[in-house]
Amino acid sequence: MMVSMAGFTLNDTCIKLLSGSLGLAQVVFLRGLLVSVLLYIVGRRLAAFSHRLSRRDLRIIAVRTLAELGATYFFxxxxxxxxxxxxxxxxxALPxxxxxxxALVFKESLGWRRLSAIAVGFAGVMLIVQPGGExxxxxxxxxxxxxxxxTMRDLAARRLSPEVPSVAVAFxxxxxxxxxxxxxxxxxxxxAGAGGKPLSEIxxxxxxLIxxxxxxxxxxxxxSVMCMRVGEIGVVAPFRYTGLLWALVLGWAVFDYWPDGMELTGATIVVAMGLFTLYRESRLRRGAA
Structure with a gap:
């Protein structure tokens, strides 16, 4: 999971470095071409495309894809x-x-401890966003x-049939x-030629960077897929937060930026509440088992 978070944060760093010279659509398109080819190769090696998808799973994948498209644009x-x-x-704040x-959509139980952690966690997000501040x-x-x-993407993924290959969904x-x-x-x-460069000018x-x-x-x-399939979720999931450590280090080393005290406090609160939520979910899952 730590390697996974390093990979995603390095991707973000490369994309941000491209933001001054290439448009958003061009970056997403060129990166997507390469990722699609690589996923196809991996999927063929794992025989991930031999599974026949049901109409139900296809509908869920369509919803998941729309959510991923929105996430890509906004992020x-x-x-x-x-x-x-x-x-x-x-x-x-994702967890x-x-x-x-x-809890709202699938009526999953949510005790007062986790509700309190979610409320405090979103208060931490407000410290990072600082609405109305300078x-x-x-x-x-x-x-x-x-x-x-x-969030919508992850909820959709929960409804996919267990036998659907993850690589096929990603492809x-x-x-x-x-x-x-x-x-x-x-x-x-x-x-008028706006929005991107011809390939010969890249x-x-x-x-x-692409x-x-x-x-x-x-x-x-x-x-991420490998560790989630092998490791116990309650043990593996907290290591997602190492992505923030990577972001702090790369933000300082590559962009010469370090968050102020308010932003760091908010980030600490969000991570602490997220870890507590994961801990409570792990305990409840273990108790049910």
């Missing part, structure tokens, strides 16, 4: 305009939002929208997002 837009550690810290949404950025709302979309999602990004890119470049440093983003996100995904 990368926020990442283009906000410091890496701040966007990553807001995304750490809290998933627990709350599961450091407030409207793109923090994009990061919050990304949390909402990822369908990646190719769908790449296709949509390609359509947007074609439209943007048709408008420099070698930019190409290296390759780095694709390989990093693939490594992050595969490592």
């Amino acid at each position: 990368l837009t926020a990442l283009f305009h906000m410091p890496l550690p701040n966007v990553t810290a807001i995304l750490q 809290l939002s998933v627990a709350l949404a599961a 450091g407030f950025s409207v793109y923090a709302l994009y990061a919050l929208a990304a949390v909402g979309c990822v 369908i999602t990646a190719t769908s997002i790449t296709f949509v990004a390609g359509l947007i890119l074609a439209f943007e470049m048709g408008e 420099s070698w440093p930019e190409t290296r 390759l780095g983003a694709a390989l990093s996100v693939l490594a992050g995904y595969l490592a």
Whole structure:
């Protein structure tokens, strides 16, 4: 899980470095092409495409793909305009939002301890966002929208049949997002050449960053799937928060940025409440077993 979080954060770093020279649609399209090819190779090796998907699973995958598309747009837009550690810290509220949404949508039980942790955790998010403060950025709302979309994506994934291969779902999602990004890119470049560069004008440093983003996100995904299938969720899940440590280090080393005291306090609260929520879920799961 620590390797997975490192992969995802390195991907975010590469994408943010590209934000000054390439448009959002072009970055998503070029990265998506590479990721789709790599996932296809991995899927063929694992025989992930031999499983016949039911109509129910196809509908769920469609909902999951739409949610992933929204998450990609909102998260990368926020990442283009906000410091890496701040966007990553807001995304750490995901376990809290998933627990709350599961209780509201699927009527899963949620005791007063976890409800209190969720409330305190979202208060920590407000310390990071700082609405009305001098450091407030409207793109923090994009990061919050990304949390909402990822929550919807994860809830949809919970409803997939257990036998559906994860790599096949990832491949369908990646190719769908790449296709949509390609359509947007074609439209943007048709408008007086705006929105992206011709391939011949993309420099070698930019190409290296695109390759780095694709390989990093693939490594992050595969490592996440492998550890979640083998490790006990209650033990593995807390290590997701090492992504924030990676974001702090890379934000300082690559972008020369370090969050202020208010942002660090908010991030600490979010992580602490997330860990408590995971701990309570693990205890309840063990008790039920």
